[in-house]
Amino acid sequence: MDIFRVLIRGANVKKNNRATPADFSMSRTSEDDKILPGSIKKEANDQQLTKELDFFRNKRIVNNVDSKTTDEDQKDKSKEITTDSDIPPPKILSIEDATKLRKSYKGNVTGEDIPLPIGSFEDLVTRFQFDKRLLSNLIDSHFTEPTPVQCECIPMALQERDVLSCAPTGSGKTLAFLIPLLQQIITSKSTEGVKGLIISPTKELANQIFLECSKLAHKIFLTKKRPLRVALLSKSLSAKLRNKVISEQKYDIIISTPLRLIDIVKQGALDLSNVRHLIFDEADKLFDKTFVEQTDTILASCTDPRLHKSMFSATIPSNVEDIAHSIMLDPIRVIIGHKEAANSNIEQKLTFCGNEEGKLIAIRQLIQEGEFKPPVIIFLESITRAKALFHELLYDNLNVDVIHAERTQVQRNKIIERFRSGDLWCLICTDVLARGIDFKGVNLVINYDVPSSAQAYVHRIGRTGRGGREGKAVTFYTKLDTLAIKPIINVMKQSGCEVSEWMESFSKMTRKEKELLKKGKAHEERKQISTVPKIIRKKRQQKEQMIEASKRRKRAQAEE
Numbered sequence: 380m381d382i383f384r385v386l387i388r389g390a391n392v393k394k395n396n397r398a399t400p401a402d403f404s405m406s407r408t409s410e411d412d413k414i415l416p417g418s419i420k421k422e423a424n425d426q427q428l429t430k431e432l433d434f435f436r437n438k439r440i441v442n443n444v445d446s447k448t449t450d451e452d453q454k455d456k457s458k459e460i461t462t463d464s465d466i467p468p469p470k471i472l473s474i475e476d477a478t479k480l481r482k483s484y485k486g487n488v489t490g491e492d493i494p495l496p497i498g499s500f501e502d503l504v505t506r507f508q509f510d511k512r513l514l515s516n517l518i519d520s521h522f523t524e525p526t527p528v529q530c531e532c533i534p535m536a537l538q539e540r541d542v543l544s545c546a547p548t549g550s551g552k553t554l555a556f557l558i559p560l561l562q563q564i565i566t567s568k569s570t571e572g573v574k575g576l577i578i579s580p581t582k583e584l585a586n587q588i589f590l591e592c593s594k595l596a597h598k599i600f601l602t603k604k605r606p607l608r609v610a611l612l613s614k615s616l617s618a619k620l621r622n623k624v625i626s627e628q629k630y631d632i633i634i635s636t637p638l639r640l641i642d643i644v645k646q647g648a649l650d651l652s653n654v655r656h657l658i659f660d661e662a663d664k665l666f667d668k669t670f671v672e673q674t675d676t677i678l679a680s681c682t683d684p685r686l687h688k689s690m691f692s693a694t695i696p697s698n699v700e701d702i703a704h705s706i707m708l709d710p711i712r713v714i715i716g717h718k719e720a721a722n723s724n725i726e727q728k729l730t731f732c733g734n735e736e737g738k739l740i741a742i743r744q745l746i747q748e749g750e751f752k753p754p755v756i757i758f759l760e761s762i763t764r765a766k767a768l769f770h771e772l773l774y775d776n777l778n779v780d781v782i783h784a785e786r787t788q789v790q791r792n793k794i795i796e797r798f799r800s801g802d803l804w805c806l807i808c809t810d811v812l813a814r815g816i817d818f819k820g821v822n823l824v825i826n827y828d829v830p831s832s833a834q835a836y837v838h839r840i841g842r843t844g845r846g847g848r849e850g851k852a853v854t855f856y857t858k859l860d861t862l863a864i865k866p867i868i869n870v871m872k873q874s875g876c877e878v879s880e881w882m883e884s885f886s887k888m889t890r891k892e893k894e895l896l897k898k899g900k901a902h903e904e905r906k907q908i909s910t911v912p913k914i915i916r917k918k919r920q921q922k923e924q925m926i927e928a929s930k931r932r933k934r935a936q937a938e939e
């Protein structure tokens with residue numbers, strides 16, 4: 380057992396008491412836990428949750444014991460907005476009000492002619508003649524109060540301003556761009572053609588945005604017979620557009636990954652010349668070297684001179700800011716909290732594992748000590764390693780599955796569904812799920828392999844601690860990772876974690892080290908994942924191949 384402790388001995392960091400960017404969320408220090416007994420703890424916690432600190436303003440929903448009352452409240456609120464006289468006056472009326480609000484959530488907003496933020500969703504009705512059906516849909520979905528990024532970005536987009544926005548993971552950026560987009564489509568004079576385009580780097584995220592957007596657009600009609608239509612550019616929709624089975628004129632908003640969109644545009648099956656609102660979610664990813672050419676092509680295809688652009692992410696490095704300024708017109712820059720910091724609802728921990736074997740032992744240790752509380756997500760750096768860990772944990776009888784680029788879309792969707800429903804407890808994945816995906820109750824994120832950059836780290840661990848909840852993130856590292864963990868320690872510092880003296884001095888990087896990291900040369904190749912001797916691994920492999928072959932034979936027989 381001692382060897383376990385030596386191998387997983389780590390730098391357990393606690394949040395300090397300093398006010399941190401996202402401390403407006405429902406955070407609680409572990410010191411409170413140690414001193415206070417259960418009921419007092421909750422009470423103290425509730426009191427601590429002042430309105431300013433309640434990031435999602437959801438205290439009354441989450442803490443309301445009688446959920447029936449909450450539902451009735453929602454219905455009442457929805458009923459309330461049937462007449463104009465029911466709408467209260469705007470909460471934010473002056474620059475002074477705005478400054479006070481911004482201070483409460485550490486918002487830094489720069490640019491020319493910045494609109495006042497909203498203080499509530501009802502403010503939108505008085506200030507922007509906001510559509511009441513849309514407001515009802517929001518309230519029906521239990522979105523009663525805007526989050527900081529929504530307070531700032533919704534009025535900006537409604538005033539047709541280009542926006543560059545950086546706010547913590549899980550802080551509601553999706554609604555910050557969906558709400559104004561839907562309102563603009565409703566009020567736009569043209570009823571034909573794609574007017575809104577949302578680009579996401581992954582299919583899973585595009586699908587999630589589509590579902591959220593469809594929920595908000597529910598039962599909204601642009602004319603008596605014409606509903607507001609939203610589409611996810613899937614493989615089958617692309618085929619239908621190509622074969623003219625469906626007219627492209629049918630849709631108001633399209634959500635897509637870059638390649639699929641470019642493909643269909645190049646074939647002349649989708650015209651983007653009517654697009655007035657172009658949104659890049661996970662903008663820094665879409666403007667990095669893997670996507671930038673595709674993103675450029677999309678920009679060139681949206682030819683309306685009145686095109687209005689928005690970029691959103693939890694991390695916006697300075698090179699992306701430069702690009703943003705070069706393609707946007709008088710953009711407003713909105714930073715909530717500290718740029719590049721992780722969500723402060725997440726307790727972050729580094730665990731030294733010595734070597735590869737030590738990482739497997741560390742996982743088993745987390746299980747033994749009851750720290751491995753499902754739902755858990757484990758990130759690895761490659762498909763091969765994700766598969767290998769999957770097999771290891773499967774043999775440990777863990778309720779686990781794996782998602783990576785080699786799995787089919789149907790398999791990926793099914794696994795995500797099972798994970799969301801609680802049927803699956805532990806999800807192993809590569810960075811394909813690191814960004815944007817909103818699994819509400821994830822308790823623990825494990826970085827089995829140190830992420831390749833500070834940004835990747837922020838997004839990976841951001842799969843927990845979402846929507847005002849708390850979460851934990853553990854990052855395993857070995858002797859190989861001494862360089863790769865330096866940016867991670869810096870993120871921990873930025874996020875308000877207490878960092879020990881050795882970590883502080885260790886995290887300083889020379890210019891050469893920075894260059895190595897930039898080139899993706901943070902460490903040598905890792906050893907294979909397995910504690911099992913080679914001969915047994917081979918036998919397992921043979922057994923798996925035999926089972927696969929038998930399944931294939933049965934399928935073939937069934938088809939005959």
Ligand SMILES: Nc1ncnc2c1ncn2[C@@H]1O[C@H](COP(=O)(O)OP(=O)(O)OP(=O)(O)O)[C@@H](O)[C@H]1O
Pocket residue numbers: 435437521522523524525526529546547548549550551552553554692693814815816817819841845846
């Ligand atoms: N105003 C609101 N009130 C309550 N919940 C909200 C509100 N806005 C968003 N949420 C919820 O918060 C969660 C996180 O939102 P979202 O996925 O938009 O985060 P994000 O900022 O885009 O995160 P990421 O950077 O990881 O993509 C979602 O479950 C969403 O439904």
